[in-house]
Amino acid sequence: ETGVTQSPTHLIKTRGQQVTLRCSSQSGHNTVSWYQQALGQGPQFIFQYYREEENGRGNFPPRFSGLQFPNYSSELNVNALELDDSALYLCASSLPQSTDTQYFGPGTRLTVL
Amino acid sequence: AQSVTQLGSHVSVSEGALVLLRCNYSSSVPPYLFWYVQYPNQGLQLLLKYTSAATLVKGINGFEAEFKKSETSFHLTKPSAHMSDAAEYFCAVSDGRDSWGKLQFGAGTQVVVTP
Numbered sequence: 001e002t003g004v005t006q007s008p009t010h011l012i013k014t015r016g017q018q019v020t021l022r023c024s025s026q027s028g029h030n031t032v033s034w035y036q037q038a039l040g041q042g043p044q045f046i047f048q049y050y051r052e053e054e055n056g057r058g059n060f061p062p063r064f065s066g067l068q069f070p071n072y073s074s075e076l077n078v079n080a081l082e083l084d085d086s087a088l089y090l091c092a093s094s095l096p097q098s099t100d101t102q103y104f105g106p107g108t109r110l111t112v113l
Numbered sequence: 114a115q116s117v118t119q120l121g122s123h124v125s126v127s128e129g130a131l132v133l134l135r136c137n138y139s140s141s142v143p144p145y146l147f148w149y150v151q152y153p154n155q156g157l158q159l160l161l162k163y164t165s166a167a168t169l170v171k172g173i174n175g176f177e178a179e180f181k182k183s184e185t186s187f188h189l190t191k192p193s194a195h196m197s198d199a200a201e202y203f204c205a206v207s208d209g210r211d212s213w214g215k216l217q218f219g220a221g222t223q224v225v226v227t228p
Binding site for chain 1: 162
């Protein structure tokens, strides 16, 4: 059984560009949550997807958007990148019957110049 | 809205000494509480969770935490620190079943273990 995987590992973009981050959930997990972890801070909840629908959103602007696919993998898209978007982006998946336990991927480190 | 406060951004302990990491929460409903550990360049790993069962929760790697409603606390302890415990630790809260997976994290506590 493979764990949660994320790609790419690292990414460098310039201000104003768009970026897509990808997450493959653990086998059988139909719920995926995304978090932003700025340097020296705790993760901040961006949004959650359940059965391909957004199921809750944190305090992030609409330029942060997502998708979940039928195989439960997920994408996080960020438009019009700003310098403050530089962070580690974490994806977490959970089982349908145990959504209190999340399994985190290693993250994607995004640097915006 | 729920939130957590972790007291102390850095903690230094000697190998073999007690590890105590403090977490206080604020929640308008009975909370679900979690402790996660993050090693350098890795994602978060769940250490333990409180979901309204026993107030003393045992986790992996010898860690445990006690839920104290009267003190709104969920402090993490380990009787004897090991060098491999050096990492960053995060306390997190959710509002329960409707908010599972939508965690509010504290700012984290960096643990340094000295020989």
